[in-house]
Every structure is written in structure tokens, then in C-alpha cells.
Amino acid sequence: MKTVLETKNINKYFKKPVLFHVLRDISFKVNPGEFVSIMGKSGCGKSTLLYILSTMDTDYEGELYLNDKLITGLDKDELSRIRSEFIGFVFQFHYLLGEFSVLENVMLPAKKLGRKSPEEIEYSAMEKLRMLGIEKLALKRASRISGGEKQRVAIARSLINDPIIIMGDEPTGNLDSFNSKLVFDIFQGLSKEQGLSLLVVTHDEDFAAKTDRIIEMGDGMILK
Amino acid sequence: MTNWKLILSIARTHLLTKFRQTAIAALGVTFGIGSYITLVGFMTGLNQMLDSLILNQTPHVHIFNEIEPSEEQPADLYTEFENSLIMIHSVKPKQSQKKIHNALALIDHLEKDRNVLAAIPQVKTQIFYISGSIELGGNLTGINAMQEVSYFNFGDYLIESEPESLENIDNAIFLGAGVAKKLSLSPGDRVQISTVKGNSFPLKVAGIFQSGIADLDNIQSFASIKTVQRILGEPENYITDINIKLKDIEQAPALANKIKKQFDLQAIDINTANAQFETGSTIRNLITYAVSITLLIVAGFGIYNILNMLIYEKMNDIAILKATGFSGTDVQFIFMSQAMIIGFVGGVLGLVIGYLLSVVIDRVPFETEALPTVSTYPINYDPWFYVIGIGFALISTFLAGYLPSRKAKNIDPVDIIRGQ
Numbered sequence: 001m002k003t004v005l006e007t008k009n010i011n012k013y014f015k016k017p018v019l020f021h022v023l024r025d026i027s028f029k030v031n032p033g034e035f036v037s038i039m040g041k042s043g044c045g046k047s048t049l050l051y052i053l054s055t056m057d058t059d060y061e062g063e064l065y066l067n068d069k070l071i072t073g074l075d076k077d078e079l080s081r082i083r084s085e086f087i088g089f090v091f092q093f094h095y096l097l098g099e100f101s102v103l104e105n106v107m108l109p110a111k112k113l114g115r116k117s118p119e120e121i122e123y124s125a126m127e128k129l130r131m132l133g134i135e136k137l138a139l140k141r142a143s144r145i146s147g148g149e150k151q152r153v154a155i156a157r158s159l160i161n162d163p164i165i166i167m168g169d170e171p172t173g174n175l176d177s178f179n180s181k182l183v184f185d186i187f188q189g190l191s192k193e194q195g196l197s198l199l200v201v202t203h204d205e206d207f208a209a210k211t212d213r214i215i216e217m218g219d220g221m222i223l224k
Numbered sequence: 225m226t227n228w229k230l231i232l233s234i235a236r237t238h239l240l241t242k243f244r245q246t247a248i249a250a251l252g253v254t255f256g257i258g259s260y261i262t263l264v265g266f267m268t269g270l271n272q273m274l275d276s277l278i279l280n281q282t283p284h285v286h287i288f289n290e291i292e293p294s295e296e297q298p299a300d301l302y303t304e305f306e307n308s309l310i311m312i313h314s315v316k317p318k319q320s321q322k323k324i325h326n327a328l329a330l331i332d333h334l335e336k337d338r339n340v341l342a343a344i345p346q347v348k349t350q351i352f353y354i355s356g357s358i359e360l361g362g363n364l365t366g367i368n369a370m371q372e373v374s375y376f377n378f379g380d381y382l383i384e385s386e387p388e389s390l391e392n393i394d395n396a397i398f399l400g401a402g403v404a405k406k407l408s409l410s411p412g413d414r415v416q417i418s419t420v421k422g423n424s425f426p427l428k429v430a431g432i433f434q435s436g437i438a439d440l441d442n443i444q445s446f447a448s449i450k451t452v453q454r455i456l457g458e459p460e461n462y463i464t465d466i467n468i469k470l471k472d473i474e475q476a477p478a479l480a481n482k483i484k485k486q487f488d489l490q491a492i493d494i495n496t497a498n499a500q501f502e503t504g505s506t507i508r509n510l511i512t513y514a515v516s517i518t519l520l521i522v523a524g525f526g527i528y529n530i531l532n533m534l535i536y537e538k539m540n541d542i543a544i545l546k547a548t549g550f551s552g553t554d555v556q557f558i559f560m561s562q563a564m565i566i567g568f569v570g571g572v573l574g575l576v577i578g579y580l581l582s583v584v585i586d587r588v589p590f591e592t593e594a595l596p597t598v599s600t601y602p603i604n605y606d607p608w609f610y611v612i613g614i615g616f617a618l619i620s621t622f623l624a625g626y627l628p629s630r631k632a633k634n635i636d637p638v639d640i641i642r643g644q
Contacts, residue, residue, distance in 0.1 A: 084549020091641060096544070114230075
């Protein structure tokens with residue numbers, strides 16, 4: 001069976017301020033449609049791992065496969081393209097472009113990828129917003145909406161290029177329980193109904209307990 | 225592959241939402257370029273005016289017969305004294321004619337030279353202006369008025385008269401302003417002059433000549449060549465001076481030398497005649513360039529500063545763009561295009577403002593005795609200044625945008641996202 005994401009013996013060191021072995025021999029797989037959460041104490045390297053998996057951090061040893069294709073060692077522009085085509089990203093802080101409208105924020109990655117015409121992009125962006133129940137906000141400035149709404153816009157943005165996997169770095173870390181549940185339900189819906197893989201770093205045990213699989217990390221290693 | 229439409233639309237949104245900042249950055253360019261255009265136009269305008277004050281009325285090469293002693297005295301030719309020291313006292317100038325020998329043929333010959341724009345004959349003589357029993361010494365120069373107008377801007381120095389009247393009115397004279405004042409004469413009056421030999425002639429004042437140099441205006445007058453020849457009782461080939469205007473002023477010394485050797489005449493080139501003037505011009509130009517370059521560099525630093533701040537403020541946006549699939553080069557282009565838009569808009573506005581200020585200065589009254597034709601401050605509207613101005617605006621914003629945007633290109637999004 002195809003794997004969406006696979007790592008083989010990933011090691012990473014922080015060189016400053018002192019040499020520090022952050023990640024030790026990380027190897028695991030994510031299957032299509034699987035909802036995986038990564039848990040662990042602060043400083044155990046889970047976010048570091050996530051940024052390596054997201055292809056934004058290229059300073060590591062080991063091999064990273066996306067869709068069974070080795071992407072370790074590709075150049076930065078190539079990685080940018082892969083990132084926009086296959087990976088959707090949701091951060092703890094909402095990270096929208098405050099000067100653009102909600103709709104434009106959602107559309108930007110698709111415009112960059114340039115796979116569809118502007119009309120198609122707008123249509124599918126509205127579709128995503130509708131799915132997340134925030135189509136009314138489409139024309140508002142991204143800096144003028146509430147935190148829970150921002151996170152939903154960020155999710156819509158991560159979906160715009162129909163990625164194969166969505167990664168989240170504490171996507172509910174900054175939200176109240178109502179909005180947390182909302183975000184979880186959205187994620188679960190994506191996994192169950194659309195067969196998307198999800199990989200979410202979280203501190204929230206309730207959140208993790210409801211996912212398909214929990215990867216627990218400690219001291220740079222996978223515990224189970 | 226770069227999607228310019230997208231990059232420009234992001235740049236535009238950045239610029240428009242931070243409109244005040246954009247406007248300040250653009251105004252920095254505008255003031256730099258605007259003051260450059262105004263200053264350089266004004267300064268070179270003044271320089272040109274001063275240059276033309278001297279250069280326009282000065283022939284590039286002036287040919288005449290000099291009264292001087294012979295270089296070879298008879299004793300030098302005598303072979304008996306070959307090895308002796310010869311001392312001759314009381315050497316007198318050689319008796320020679322004032323007129324240039326075969327002048328008309330010489331003018332024809334000179335005009336065939338492809339460096340020569342025009343060779344214009346003059347007849348110079350000393351006269352006395354007579355008013356009752358008073359005799360006032362002066363110079364009368366016979367000129368071809370229309371040629372003098374086209375090549376030596378003679379018309380600029382005439383007041384209350386047209387240069388044509390010298391040819392059209394019989395026995396017409398343009399009196400020097402000083403002479404006219406002393407003799408209380410105005411155009412339309414008659415003036416009696418007498419030659420050195422004592423013949424007197426009545427002439428009609430057709431106009432007043434004012435060069436702005438008082439010593440000249442107190443003695444100098446002009447009449448047509450024919451009138452002067454008639455006064456002197458000389459034939460039509462009596463020409464005392466030839467003024468040459470060249471296509472390229474740099475050729476003047478070479479041509480003067482050639483004429484001296486070939487025709488045994490005195491020929492003085494403009495560089496020799498006005499050496500100290502040349503130095504003044506060079507220094508004024510140097511000051512103009514120094515001031516303009518300073519202005520442009522100051523404007524450039526202003527742009528650099530503002531773009532740098534803009535990029536620091538946009539660190540988060542840069543990280544998001546990179547996390548969602550934009551490459552470093554895309555981000556660099558976004559900021560470069562912002563810089564270039566600021567440079568272009570600011571630069572064009574600067575040209576407009578510079579032009580408007582120039583027009584205003586051009587209208588400010590500037591009356592001076594020295595320049596009868598100048599009534600407002602001179603401005604040089606050379607299109608090259610505008611080309612240089614917009615060119616510099618674009619180049620300096622490019623450089624000022626390049627360094628900060630390269631930093632944006634190399635920002636690691638992970639650092640920013642984790643840093644929060």
C-alpha cells in the first residue's frame with residue numbers, strides 16, 4: 001500500500017549555543033486517511049520534527065519520503081513547489097496575511113501554484129470556506145476576525161491546493177474548548193470523509209485521545 | 225517559473241494598505257529627484273547664460289593684420305655679420321596695410337573647410353563722434369548685420385531696434401549705449417562722425433547697442449561694411465578682420481596655427497583669448513555635479529531605510545508566504561517590485577515637481593544691465609537631466625531594495641514561526 005509520508009532514521013542537531021542532539025533515529029509512516037497526533041513534553045523535539053516533515057527545515061540527516069518519493073536533498077525552489085502542492089499547514093498562531101481579505105488569504109497558495117484558473121480558484125476557495133462555515137467572512141480583512149475564525153480560515157487555506165496531508169503545529173493550542181472541538185471535528189471530517197492524512201503536534205490529551213494513532217515522543221526519540 | 229501577476233498584486237496590496245509609509249518613501253524619492261532637476265536646470269541655465277555672455281559674441285578664431293616690427297631686420301640678412309652680435313636700436317614697426325590681403329578669396333577658402341561654420345568679414349576703424357565742437361574718440365566696425373545675428377547673437381545686444389535696419393537704411397549706425405547717452409542721441413537722430421584723416425560724415429542712428437561691458441559701450445558703434453568702406457574711401461575688398469565660427473570649438477587652436485603659417489596673418493583662437501574664463505566654467509560645472517550627486521545619494525539612503533523597515537515589519541508575512549509555497553525568489557521579487565514601484569512613482573512625480581519648479585523660476589524677473597535680452601532667471605530644460613533623474617531614481621531604488629529583499633529571500637520561516 002502507498003504511504004503518504006515516511007521517515008527513515010532522521011537525526012537532527014542544534015549547533016547553537018552548544019551541540020545538541022534533538023532528534024534521534026526517527027522512523028515512522030503515515031498511511032492515507034490516517035489521523036495521527038504527536039505528543040510529548042515541551043522541548044522533546046516534536047515541533048522540530050514537524051518542520052522537517054513540512055520540508056521547511058532542510059538541515060537534518062536521514063531520509064524523508066512524500067508519496068513514496070524521496071525529497072531529501074531537493075533544492076529550495078523545488079521544495080517550495082512540493083510544499084504548496086502536497087502539504088497543507090496549520091499553525092498555533094493563525095498566521096494570516098492581515099492586509100488581505102479572508103478570501104485572498106485562502107486563494108494565495110493556489111494562485112502561486114497556478115494549476116487552476118483564477119475563477120476556479122475563487123470557486124474552490126468559497127467552497128472550502130462554506131465547508132468550514134465561514135463563507136460570510138470571505139470579504140473581511142483577515143486582521144478583523146476572531147481567533148477561532150482565523151484558525152478556520154487557516155485550515156481553509158491549507159486545503160486549497162487539495163493536499164495529500166495536513167500538518168498542524170498545536171492548531172488548537174491557542175483556542176478555547178468550543179473552538180478546539182470545532183477544529184477537531186473539521187479535521188476528523190477531512191480524514192474520514194475525504195481520506196486526507198493528518199499529522200498534528202499537540203499538548204492536548206483529549207484531542208490526541210480521539211485521533212487514530214498517537215506517536216509519543218521523549219528526548220528526541222519515539223517512545224511508542 | 226514566476227507568476228508576476230500574483231507577485232505584483234501582493235506588492236500592490238502591501239503598498240496600498242501601508243499607504244502613508246509608501247507615500248513617505250515615494251516622497252523621499254520625489255524630493256531628491258525634484259530638487260535635482262530644479263537645481264541642475266537652474267545652475268546649468270546660469271552657466272550657459274554666463275558662457276554665452278562671452279562665447280556667443282566671441283569668434284572662435286579672429287584673423288587680422290598686426291602692426292609689428294619685422295622679425296628679420298636687414299642686418300640679419302647680410303652675410304658679412306653672420307657670426308657677429310647685431311644690436312639694432314629704435315626698431316620701428318613695419319609699414320604694412322591694415323587690410324587683409326585678398327580677403328574675399330580667403331573667406332571663400334575658409335568657408336570650404338568642413339570644420340568652419342562661417343567666416344565673416346569686418347572692417348574696423350577709429351573715428352570721432354562729433355557734437356558741436358566736442359570730438360569723442362571711438363571705434364566703428366563695419367559688419368554684415370544678418371550674419372552677425374545668426375552666428376554671434378548680435379541681435380541680443382540691440383535695444384529699441386532691428387538688426388535689418390543696418391542694411392535697409394542708408395548710412396545707418398548702431399551707437400554704443402554709452403556714446404548715445406553722452407551725446408543725448410536716440411534712434412532716428414543724426415550723428416556726425418569724422419575719420420582719422422579728417423573727413424566727416426553724417427550718419428543716421430538706427431539703434432542702440434549694449435553689450436553690458438561699459439568700456440566697450442562707451443566707444444563702440446556699428447555700421448554696415450559698405451558704409452564704413454565708403455567713409456574710409458576704400459574699395460569693396462577692403463576687409464580688416466575675419467571672424468570664424470567653428471562647428472567644434474576644440475579645433476580653434478589648430479586652425480589658428482594653420483592660418484598663421486599659411487597666410488602670414490595674426491590669428492587668435494578663443495581658448496587663448498579667454499583662458500581664465502574657461503577655468504571659471506569648469507569649476508562651476510564641477511560644483512553643479514557635486515551638488516546633484518549629493519542630492520541623489522541622500523535620496524537613495526532614504527529609500528534604503530524605509531524599505532529596510534518595511535521588511536522588518538513584514539517578517540511574519542514573509543514566513544507565511546514561504547510556508548504556503550512561495551519560494552525565496554518570489555518573496556524577493558515581491559519586495560523588489562515594491563521598491564521599484566516606489567522608485568518609479570516617486571521618480572516621475574519628482575520630474576513633474578522639478579519641471580514645475582523650473583517653470584516657476586523661469587518666470588521670476590531677473591533684470592540686469594549686462595544682459596538686455598534676459599528678463600527672467602535662465603533655466604536649462606535639457607531632456608537628458610530628466611532621463612538621468614528617472615534613471616537614477618530607478619537604479620537607486622533597485623539597489624536600496626535589493627539588499628533588504630535579499631535578506632527577505634534568505635529568511636528561514638521556521639525561525640520566525642517558532643520564535644513566536
